[in-house]
Amino acid sequence: MTLHDKRVRKTVALAEPKRCKRLSDRMAVGIMVITEMTQKECGAFLASASLGRLGCSFDNQSYVVPIYFVYEPNYIYVLSTFGQKTEWMRANPKVCLEVDEITNQSQWMSVIASGRYQELPEPQYTAEREHARSLLGKRYRWWQNALGERQLRLGDDLITPLFFRIHIDSMTGLRAIGESAECGKASLE
Numbered sequence: 001m002t003l004h005d006k007r008v009r010k011t012v013a014l015a016e017p018k019r020c021k022r023l024s025d026r027m028a029v030g031i032m033v034i035t036e037m038t039q040k041e042c043g044a045f046l047a048s049a050s051l052g053r054l055g056c057s058f059d060n061q062s063y064v065v066p067i068y069f070v071y072e073p074n075y076i077y078v079l080s081t082f083g084q085k086t087e088w089m090r091a092n093p094k095v096c097l098e099v100d101e102i103t104n105q106s107q108w109m110s111v112i113a114s115g116r117y118q119e120l121p122e123p124q125y126t127a128e129r130e131h132a133r134s135l136l137g138k139r140y141r142w143w144q145n146a147l148g149e150r151q152l153r154l155g156d157d158l159i160t161p162l163f164f165r166i167h168i169d170s171m172t173g174l175r176a177i178g179e180s181a182e183c184g185k186a187s188l189e
């Protein structure tokens with residue numbers, strides 16, 4: 001049974017114990033409460049984020065690269081250079097994107113969106129491509145990151161970017177919230 005199947009509402013994990021200053025010297029423990037995020041929360045988190053880790057695989061080998069993206073319901077849009085990741089995603093369109101925000105060890109959010117890769121070439125996808133361009137264009141500097149890295153390695157200034165999107169099939173999200181409690185008072189649900 002997977003974590004997702006179990007529909008765990010609340011998990012409590014004990015962080016490293018630290019000593020209280022008081023004479024009674026009870027052990028204070030940091031409690032980390034991990035909850036599942038709703039679909040709405042996952043979507044809102046992706047909409048507010050911009051950097052994620054794209055996971056793809058081919059021939060029993062996984063490959064993960066950082067990418068910038070724009071989310072809108074059901075889709076993730078990316079401006080991409082052509083290379084290993086696009087070759088692999090063409091061969092195996094089942095991909096995922098992991099996005100997280102880590103405040104500290106016991107306070108973080110992580111969302112995984114799984115879905116299917118779809119390239120947006122001209123002329124079949126002119127409207128979708130323009131839509132992607134307009135969404136991504138609002139965050140102009142992203143272009144520089146994707147293309148700059150490629151130009152640096154290949155020394156080619158004339159690299160044509162491609163647009164792709166991920167049709168999201170499923171999303172899961174976990175959120176950890178750190179709390180503090182004294183030993184004995186902490187109840188593990």
Ligand SMILES: Cc1cc2nc3c(=O)[nH]c(=O)nc-3n(C[C@H](O)[C@H](O)[C@H](O)COP(=O)(O)OP(=O)(O)OC[C@H]3O[C@@H](n4cnc5c(N)ncnc54)[C@H](O)[C@@H]3O)c2cc1C
Pocket residue numbers: 051065066067068069078079080081082083084085086142145146147149
């Ligand atoms: C903050 C950030 C944002 C980025 N945003 C984008 C984006 O929006 N779109 C985009 O296309 N690219 C983006 N990149 C670059 C991206 O992570 C890849 O490096 C790039 O897209 C090339 O991937 P590729 O599969 O085409 O590699 P190829 O050029 O085909 O090279 C393949 C080889 O290079 C290695 N390699 C490739 N990328 C990396 C990497 N990041 N780290 C270590 N080894 C690597 C692989 O292991 C493989 O051996 C971003 C990178 C960073 C750090």
